[in-house]
Amino acid sequence: MVEAYCVKCKAKREMKGAKEVTMKNGKTAMTGACPNCGTKMFRIGGK
Numbered sequence: 001m002v003e004a005y006c007v008k009c010k011a012k013r014e015m016k017g018a019k020e021v022t023m024k025n026g027k028t029a030m031t032g033a034c035p036n037c038g039t040k041m042f043r044i045g046g047k
Contacts, residue, residue, distance in 0.1 A: 004043040006034040015041050 001014040015032030023029055028045040 002030045002032065002043060004030065004032070004041040006037065006039055006041055008037050008039040009034060013041075015043070020045075 002018045003012050004015050005011070006013050013034055013036065015030065016035040018030050018032035021029050021031055023044075027047060030043045030045060032041050033039065034041055
């Protein structure tokens with residue numbers, strides 16, 4: 001699983017339903033939801 005920071009919980013958590021996406025600039029990122037509160041989470045990756 002991918003770990004990201006949840007802004008609502010103010011803690012690092014593992015993403016639920018993580019998917020890899022490509023941003024406009026060509027870099028990859030992971031998007032998913034917080035397992036505790038359901039807030040959308042986003043983590044920027046590399047090239």
